[in-house]
Amino acid sequence: MDRIEVKADALEDSFEAIEARDDGIAALNAELALLKKKIADGSIAAKRPALDGVKSGEVSAFVAQYLRKGIESGVELKALGSSTDAIGGYAVPREIDQAIGETLVAISPIRAIANVVKVGTANYRKLVATGGTPSGWVGFEAARPETGTPTFTEIVPASGDLYANPAASQQMLDDAMFDVEKWLAQEIATEFARAEGVAFIKGTGSSQPLGFLSSPSATTLDGMRAMGTLQFIGTGTAAAFPASNPQDKLIDLVQSLRQPYRQGAVFVMNSTTASVIRKFKTTDGAFIWSPGLVAGAPSSLLGYPVIEAEDMPDIAANSLSIAFGNFKQGYTIAERAATSILRDPYTHKPYVHFYATKRIGGQVTNSESIKLLKFA
Incomplete structure (x- = not known):
């Protein structure tokens, strides 16, 4: 009798589990039906997963508010000026700066083959050893005479502020189909590349890089x-x-x-x-x-x-x-890591200028x- 009672209890438990599962499924179906009804009548908006390539909130706000309308409040802007925001402008978001850098490499021939260093300060300094470190051969148990000491020379590549000042009409900026981000990155990169091409080859070294042809x-x-x-x-x-x-x-x-x-x-x-x-x-x-x-x-x-x-x-x-x-x-080539930009709707009305600057230096560091x- 004990065995029969155990089997009956186990069988009864299984039936109860199935009934509980069915009740749960019914509850979920009821909730799903209610959710569909709310979406259909507009009570709530349907949420979809973000697709690949969707811009980050920082870039979207920067483009939609600051670039198009000049609105600074509510936008994460990194001021570069020493005392006020208007002096140095704002650092562009990383995505736009990366697009500028990729275009520069593609169309600036010397940048594509030179050593490009990103720096966070105004100037880049490099120590170079001249003369090498003398060495020699000795026996296993022989004395080790002192060797000479190399001479170190500090190299500071000549640098200057490279700027571009593209303009767009306010009508273009108000057009939602106008891709401000792509246009701005392309215009800045094109102007930068044109100026770099001259400076890295035959720049004078005065407020600009020293070109390798201008070196002795x-x-x-x-x-x-x-x-x-x-x-x-x-x-x-x-x-x-x-x-x-x-x-x-x-x-x-x-x-x-x-x-x-x-x-x-x-x-x-x-x-x-x-x-x-x-x-x-x-x-x-x-x-x-x-x-x-x-x-x-x-x-x-x-x-x-x-x-x-x-x-x-x-x-x-x-x-x-x-x-x-x-x-x-x-x-x-030593350059500041960030490109700064200043929106200027006043100088040349009805056009809006985007004054972009970047500190760039360049110099021969190994003349051999x-x-x-x-x-x-």
Whole structure:
């Protein structure tokens, strides 16, 4: 009898569990029906999960309120001014600043090959050891004589405030279909890239970067030149390549760069100079220029990529029209991490100007890793 009673109790419990489950499902169905009814009659709004690519609240508020309407209240703005917000403007959100940076890399040739350092202060400083650390060989139990001490030199790349001042009409800003964020990032990046292209190559170093062509240059070999002085190779002919075997001068230029720096080295020249070199052939009739076979891939010269920078000078008497080197090692670009922007609807009514600034510096930091070809 005990066994029968146990089985009956277990069976009864199972029936009760099923009934409880059915009651729960019925309750859920009732709640779901009530929720659908409220959505249908507009009592509550249906909530859907955010799709990929939805902008963050910070960017949406920055674009919809500050850029379009100039409303500062309720928007998370980072003031850059020393005393008032209007002095330095506001730091743009990270997403917009990233879009500006990506465009700069795509259209600014030197930025794409140089060493770019993000800094949080006005100036970037780098210590460089000159002379190396002397060393020597000794026996296992011999005395270790003291070695010399290297000399450290501080390098502070010349810098200045780079600015862009694109304008849009208030009618454009009021148009909901006008993508203010994309337009602003593209306009700022285009203006920045145009100014950078000149400064990184031949900037004077006065309130702007010091271009590598504006750096001192000499024929002196590595280890014998003053720090910051680049070595140039002469063509032996004013304003031209030699009439016989002109490609030999390009080989001399490549071999003047020490082997460790040749890994990652590139040629830099403008399209006019490139058109001259593309016609050079070896003695067996083969072109020394190899065009890129894939869209976007750079052409190569003597096995090294060619970067076309239109701000490089044309071939002329005493011109430094071709550079070859490892710019990651040789040229440093230091820039503030944030781009600041100031909305100005008053200067040029009915247009609204967006005054964007960024502190950027640049200078040769390793004069052994970049060589120049001089047409002299």
